[in-house]
Amino acid sequence: MNIGIDAGGTLVKAAYMHNHSLKFKRFPISRLGDAASWINGFEKAKICMTGGKAALLKSMINYKVAEMVEFEATCDGVRYLLAKNDGSEKSYILTNVGTGTSIHHIDHNKQQRLGGTGVGGGTIMGLSQLLTGLTDYEAIVSLAAKGVRDRIDLKVSHIYEGAEPPLPGDITASNFGNILPQGSTDPLTKEDRLASVIGLVGETVAVVSVLAAGHYGVSSIIYIGSSFVRNDPLKEVVESYTKLGGASPVFPEHGEYSGAIGALLSL
Template identity: 60%
Template sequence: MIVGIDAGGTLIKVAYTNKGEIHFEKHPIAEIEQVADWVNGLGDSEVCVTGGRSGVLVSLLNQPAQEMVEFEATHLGVQVLLKEMGRLEDAYLVTNVGTGTSIHCIQDNVHERLGGTGVGGGTLIGLSHLLTGVTRYDEIVSLARQGSRERIDLKVKHIYEGKEPPISGELTASNFGQNLFAISKDLTKEELLATVIGLVGETVSTVSVQAARQCRSSTIVYIGSSFIDNPLLKEVVTSYTILRGSVPVFLDNGEFSGAMGAMSSL
């Protein structure tokens, strides 16, 4: 068996081939020992590990494993997944919305990290929990889908009341920026969670579009587990990216880019 593992800050992503078929699995980082036990029980196999927690995982393995720098593994995995979707281009940006967010430019097979933001999937879970008490990721994203940001976010049109604004009135002037003191007690969990996702989505897309100016392409490939079962985040990121003149692409199985790259390197 050929196995690629991306051990990140929150989740461990695994890609492996069995009888020619590719399988994907993910586990919370707390299960790192179980993942190591699974690898140790495989017998004859080749393993490549990447991600911030790869050192911990390698220390738990009984057999030697290759290690790969995370950005290289991600880059390779994105290439493979783009090719599978028939969308391989010479130049594009990759925005990885993991626990945090990092942005890369890929041009003629050379990749460069352009920057990032600490606002990412970790913010999504952390802020959601602090505001509503909800702990589980799946519950956060499903409640958020039912909420509206209308009463919480301040839009440009709210500031330019009765006047034509110089930029689209639909843009957010201030996330969580409405006068909330009077209504803070009646806001629902759904509204608060939708607004957290709005904040994360608008931040990562705004930073990505600005980074695109340093890259030849305006195609932004969004990956990372923060998009798993999270149509609201995809929607916010899609509309903000298009509004700012770039082209968003979401990869099928994009959260497994690092694991896929590690596996493909073997």
């Protein structure tokens, strides 16, 4: 069995071939021992690992393990997924919204890491916990889908009340900037707080990606990372802000497994 592993800050992702089809598996980093037992349970295995927790996981594995640089593995995995989905993109911005966010410029076979932002999936988890006490990813996302951001986030239209704004009125002028002046007695719901957390993260990653796309003269932005898994609220914010910035967002299926796929392909 050939297995590619991406052991990240929050989740361990695995990709492997079974009966000629690509399969995936995921473990929370808090259950690293389970990931190790799963790998050690194979009779024969060829393994390549990538990601920040690869060295730690490697120390728990009975097999010889190859290692690969994370950014190369991720970019190779993305190329594979795009080709599989008949994607025509050859030059694009790749934004990986994992625990944190990493931004790359891919031009055919060359990749360059442009930078990143600490605002990412970990921010969704951390700020959501601080503001609502919730710690479960699925619960956070499903409540966020029901929230309304108007009483928390300040929109351009709030500032230009009654006047013609120079920007689309729906754009956020200040994330969380509408809280102080309102003085309402009507308490903010968990749903509203969570929607605003996701808005903050989605807008931030989309805006930095759009700026990178403009700088490099590319129109496609490929978004990957487990932060998009079953997370329509985040996808919607990222999609609308990317389009507003004049670029085209792409969310490849299984994009969160790109690093694991890249590691698998190297075997």
